[in-house]
Amino acid sequence: MHVPFCQRRCGYCAFATWSGLSHLWARYVRACRLEVARAVEEGLGPATSVFFGGGTPSLLPAEMLTGLLGDLCSGLGLATGAEVTVECNPETLTPQLLRAYRQGGVTRLSFGVQSMVPHVLASLGRDHRPGSVVRAAAWAGEAGFEGAYSVDLIFGAAGEAMGDWEASLLGVLALDPPPVHVSAYALSVEPGTALARQPDRRPDDDDQARKYALADEVLASAGLEWYEISNWARPGAECSHNLLYWSQGEYIGIGAAAHSHRVLPGGRARRWWNVAQPERYCQRLEAGRAAEAAGETLGPAERQWEGLVLALRTRTGVPAGALAPEVLESGLVELRPVGPPVAGRPAATRAVLTLQGRLLANEVSLRLQAGAQGQLHRPRPEAASGAMVPLVP
Amino acid sequence: MRQTGGRMSDTGPAPATVDQTRIRNLSIVAHIDHGKSTLSDRILELTGAVSPREMRDQYLDSMDIERERGITIKAQNVRVRWKGYTVHLIDTPGHVDFSYEVSRSLAACEGVVLLVDAAQGIEAQTLAHAYLALEHNLEILAVLNKIDLPAADPERCAAEIETVLGIPASQILRVSAKTGEGVAELLDAICERIPAPAGDPSAPLQALIFDSYYDQYRGVVSAVRVVNGVLCTGAKLRFMQTGRTHEAEELGVRLPAPTEVGALGPGEVGYLIAGIKDVGEARSGETVTEAARPAQEPLAGYREPKPMVFCGLYPTDGDDFEALRDSLEKLRLSDSSISFTPETSAALGFGFRCGFLGLLHMDIVRERLEREFGLSLIATAPSVEYLARLTDGTTARLHSPAEMPPPQRIAQVEEPYVQATMLLPAESTGTVMELCQGRRGEMVRMEYLSPERVELVYKLPLSEVVMDFFDALKSRTRGYASLDYEPAGFVPGDLVKVDILLNSVPVDAFSAIVHRSDAAEHGRRMAEKLRELIPRQLFDVPIQAAAGGRIIARETVKAKRKDVLAKCYGGDITRKRKLLEKQKEGKKRMKSIGRVEVPQEAFIQALRLDS
Numbered sequence A: 001m002h003v004p005f006c007q008r009r010c011g012y013c014a015f016a017t018w019s020g021l022s023h024l025w026a027r028y029v030r031a032c033r034l035e036v037a038r039a040v041e042e043g044l045g046p047a048t049s050v051f052f053g054g055g056t057p058s059l060l061p062a063e064m065l066t067g068l069l070g071d072l073c074s075g076l077g078l079a080t081g082a083e084v085t086v087e088c089n090p091e092t093l094t095p096q097l098l099r100a101y102r103q104g105g106v107t108r109l110s111f112g113v114q115s116m117v118p119h120v121l122a123s124l125g126r127d128h129r130p131g132s133v134v135r136a137a138a139w140a141g142e143a144g145f146e147g148a149y150s151v152d153l154i155f156g157a158a159g160e161a162m163g164d165w166e167a168s169l170l171g172v173l174a175l176d177p178p179p180v181h182v183s184a185y186a187l188s189v190e191p192g193t194a195l196a197r198q199p200d201r202r203p204d205d206d207d208q209a210r211k212y213a214l215a216d217e218v219l220a221s222a223g224l225e226w227y228e229i230s231n232w233a234r235p236g237a238e239c240s241h242n243l244l245y246w247s248q249g250e251y252i253g254i255g256a257a258a259h260s261h262r263v264l265p266g267g268r269a270r271r272w273w274n275v276a277q278p279e280r281y282c283q284r285l286e287a288g289r290a291a292e293a294a295g296e297t298l299g300p301a302e303r304q305w306e307g308l309v310l311a312l313r314t315r316t317g318v319p320a321g322a323l324a325p326e327v328l329e330s331g332l333v334e335l336r337p338v339g340p341p342v343a344g345r346p347a348a349t350r351a352v353l354t355l356q357g358r359l360l361a362n363e364v365s366l367r368l369q370a371g372a373q374g375q376l377h378r379p380r381p382e383a384a385s386g387a388m389v390p391l392v393p
Numbered sequence B: 001m002r003q004t005g006g007r008m009s010d011t012g013p014a015p016a017t018v019d020q021t022r023i024r025n026l027s028i029v030a031h032i033d034h035g036k037s038t039l040s041d042r043i044l045e046l047t048g049a050v051s052p053r054e055m056r057d058q059y060l061d062s063m064d065i066e067r068e069r070g071i072t073i074k075a076q077n078v079r080v081r082w083k084g085y086t087v088h089l090i091d092t093p094g095h096v097d098f099s100y101e102v103s104r105s106l107a108a109c110e111g112v113v114l115l116v117d118a119a120q121g122i123e124a125q126t127l128a129h130a131y132l133a134l135e136h137n138l139e140i141l142a143v144l145n146k147i148d149l150p151a152a153d154p155e156r157c158a159a160e161i162e163t164v165l166g167i168p169a170s171q172i173l174r175v176s177a178k179t180g181e182g183v184a185e186l187l188d189a190i191c192e193r194i195p196a197p198a199g200d201p202s203a204p205l206q207a208l209i210f211d212s213y214y215d216q217y218r219g220v221v222s223a224v225r226v227v228n229g230v231l232c233t234g235a236k237l238r239f240m241q242t243g244r245t246h247e248a249e250e251l252g253v254r255l256p257a258p259t260e261v262g263a264l265g266p267g268e269v270g271y272l273i274a275g276i277k278d279v280g281e282a283r284s285g286e287t288v289t290e291a292a293r294p295a296q297e298p299l300a301g302y303r304e305p306k307p308m309v310f311c312g313l314y315p316t317d318g319d320d321f322e323a324l325r326d327s328l329e330k331l332r333l334s335d336s337s338i339s340f341t342p343e344t345s346a347a348l349g350f351g352f353r354c355g356f357l358g359l360l361h362m363d364i365v366r367e368r369l370e371r372e373f374g375l376s377l378i379a380t381a382p383s384v385e386y387l388a389r390l391t392d393g394t395t396a397r398l399h400s401p402a403e404m405p406p407p408q409r410i411a412q413v414e415e416p417y418v419q420a421t422m423l424l425p426a427e428s429t430g431t432v433m434e435l436c437q438g439r440r441g442e443m444v445r446m447e448y449l450s451p452e453r454v455e456l457v458y459k460l461p462l463s464e465v466v467m468d469f470f471d472a473l474k475s476r477t478r479g480y481a482s483l484d485y486e487p488a489g490f491v492p493g494d495l496v497k498v499d500i501l502l503n504s505v506p507v508d509a510f511s512a513i514v515h516r517s518d519a520a521e522h523g524r525r526m527a528e529k530l531r532e533l534i535p536r537q538l539f540d541v542p543i544q545a546a547a548g549g550r551i552i553a554r555e556t557v558k559a560k561r562k563d564v565l566a567k568c569y570g571g572d573i574t575r576k577r578k579l580l581e582k583q584k585e586g587k588k589r590m591k592s593i594g595r596v597e598v599p600q601e602a603f604i605q606a607l608r609l610d611s
Helices: A022-042 A062-075 A095-104 A118-124 A130-145 A162-173 A205-221 A240-246 A278-286 A300-312 A355-359 A361-365 A383-387 B036-046 B064-069 B096-107 B124-135 B154-165 B183-193 B318-334 B359-372 B426-438 B462-476 B516-533 B573-588 B600-607
Strands: A047-054 A078-088 A108-114 A149-155 A181-186 A225-228 A231-233 A259-263 A269-274 A292-298 A333-338 A348-353 B023-030 B077-082 B085-090 B111-117 B139-145 B206-215 B219-228 B236-239 B244-247 B250-254 B258-261 B269-273 B287-290 B309-315 B339-345 B349-356 B377-379 B386-390 B395-398 B410-425 B442-448 B453-461 B482-493 B495-502 B512-515 B541-547 B550-557 B591-593 B596-598
Touching: A022 A062, A022 A278, A047 A062, A047 A240, A062 A078, A062 A095, A078 A240, A095 A130, A108 A118, A108 A130, A118 A162, A130 A149, A130 A162, A149 A162, A149 A205, A162 A205, A181 A205, A205 A225, A205 A231, A205 A355, A240 A300, A259 B573, A269 B573, A292 A300, A300 A361, A300 B573, A348 A355, A355 A361, A361 B573, B023 B036, B023 B096, B023 B124, B023 B183, B036 B077, B036 B111, B036 B183, B077 B183, B077 B250, B077 B269, B085 B183, B096 B124, B096 B206, B111 B124, B111 B154, B111 B183, B124 B139, B124 B154, B124 B410, B124 B482, B139 B154, B139 B183, B206 B318, B309 B318, B309 B339, B309 B359, B318 B339, B318 B349, B318 B359, B349 B359, B359 B377, B377 B600, B410 B426, B410 B462, B426 B442, B426 B453, B426 B462, B453 B462, B453 B482, B462 B482, B495 B516, B512 B516, B516 B541, B516 B550, B516 B600, B596 B600
Parallel strands: A047 A078, A078 A108, A108 A149, A149 A181, B023 B085, B023 B111, B111 B139
Antiparallel strands: A181 A231, A225 A231, A259 A269, A269 A292, A333 A348, B077 B085, B206 B219, B206 B287, B219 B269, B236 B244, B236 B287, B250 B258, B250 B269, B309 B349, B309 B377, B339 B349, B386 B395, B386 B410, B410 B453, B410 B482, B442 B453, B495 B512, B495 B541, B541 B550, B591 B596
């Protein structure tokens, strides 16, 4: 569920979100309910997870959000133990809102914290103070979200020293109750954002690499293990909604700019996305039309390669055969046996990114060879290895 | 081309139809932007050659590149009528690269109109052409143009012309080609002051080819000026330089539309089509005579075109090598001064080492290859021809740094020098002299044309001039300098080859021959530039510059530690996949040198002169 509204836009953000559209909120939620109804008509099965993302879903009055969730539950149904997450801006939360979420069926919160250091928050253009985060965590605990909330952090803002980043990491780990899940994102420069127009404020790759390594170390020592490039969690607290994305599961996106994915017969799949502008989105649904703006159909080879790219980013890794020996030996991945031997065949060996490899995941992705899936050993390429990109001198 | 109907009979020579005493042949000589094309346009209008309805700007400049750059590369010649006179306007290329072509065009004239912008004053090339005209004993009509401009200073400009060329200021005409003011008076002055052509109609034929171009339907079309005798359609002609015989298939004049005539008599200018397929067989300076009654001597002044500047041209897509060869061959049909031989570069693949008359010529050829033939090219840095005197007593001509023999086999290397003439504002003299000294120049002469303008003459190594000398000159004079140069022989120099090594592997495309005193600076600049251009790899990449077996500069591209870590949720997956697909495609187009992936763009940028 995409909620494309924010109180103000952050300078680094390239998401489909708007400020100053509060007059559209009610109309927008009605349009979303129409889209849910269309999905119900299509005969989709019960949802295994729901994610309210944005934008700032917590800006909406609680009853709007829970009403939408209610429609979904009564229409499609919700699988047992389904995870229902709402992204929240800590600055605008209230204990009442969190209690209403809990009562309305929300099981998990995700706080957009970004930093626990005031001057870094200012540099990012965020409007909250670290104190709001401490307060929001306490309220979350009181409302029944202890052990069920995550925080988002961003590293690499202009003026952020290594000590600032460490303070942010330690700051969120010291929250009471503590988060069981942390997403730490390298600040990236997206075209068209305010940040893109300020070259002197751009993050430095080497600085971000050091900060990533620090995050991994600090979070791991607090019992949060990395399970995807930008995500760490207590075992069992991984975000099942995101795991669905990375395993090429099926999902339906409701709302402006939301993306959907359906698997088709024959190893193919279709992705599509809705119109981005909230008013146009409303008009489409009010006119009884689908909100789809465009889409693509993936053939088996494309889909297979995409599957490898996504899996590579996770702790699951890819079949070792999908990478050439020189990549396997490069130090960017490590081999891990996965599962017990089955029917006399050896355990599958998977290649999983190392810390260095996570930082260079694109480089490894570019060397993934679709079609090699399931192959455990490939003959070492002879002189013809010129087709491979050199990895080391 | 046959717009006047049927071919004239070829039973015997047709009489020349134009009264020789009323022919005036002249060339308009002007600096770029001083208004030659506009003046030509006005003359075409005023003489009724082109009706106002047909008129368009730069009527005579037919190539796109000419219109865009405002320069004339291939001359266009036109015949107009004025008060009973037949006036041939003989166009000249307006750039230093084509000075030989200019001299051939002037050989077809009895006079020149020296057109000078009244706001700018005379420029170096115009002056060089004026000197050429004096050498040919031509009548010079000095004309100040753009007198309508508020910034015009005709008094100062006239005084300057009087100082440098000895033409009394009082005789200098003033026109505005834009408004047409003074153009009729100029035409009158042309008829009064430029002498009629001499020439004996009964003598054996001597006609000068002063320009040729290739027409895809008619083959080579040559501009000719008959000096003696009569050139007739159907005549068997002997081309005295090539020694070959061709038939005069068609003769004509441009009014400016090509119009067939049966014969051209002494003093007449027109075009000749003789079934020739390659302009190399009808070069500027060629003398045409009749096979049956040949002239004793060819006309004086013929010279083989000699390339001055060389560079490697490589197709960005290796599959286009044959297409590049075809295109160069086709281009040579219309421009015989291009030379090319295949060469191979480990970095750039298969390409050609090409020779050009100068830098502009190089740019134009490259642009025509890309525009007219749809090729995408990488050009290596321009270089000049060096002479290596070897220890075994032989001499090697080097057109590329790759051809440089090992140092122990070389007794001496010689490099081409030019004599460069620069006209500049007096206040820039110091800074320009500094520039010339910095480029290993030796001052020959310095002269004040007026209190504000100075003529500086330097002997300079051509290699220094072809690099970015003109740009440096312009920037030091805020655009108010002009430059002309002519070859001044080979001079021994302390020259070394600088190699650039990427991850310890030399990259041939980046090698250069430079003066020993510049080697360290050149190496440092290249290494720094490449450090910026080569993307970080998964390992440290040393970039070294080496000369004479020593490393003279070193930079390192530090290993890449992180690529994009952007989030990748439901809405990001399509974009992520497309980004990776694009990067994968990009990797395929990279050259791998010493296991370093170098994007093609890095080659292009590194080989650019201005960065």
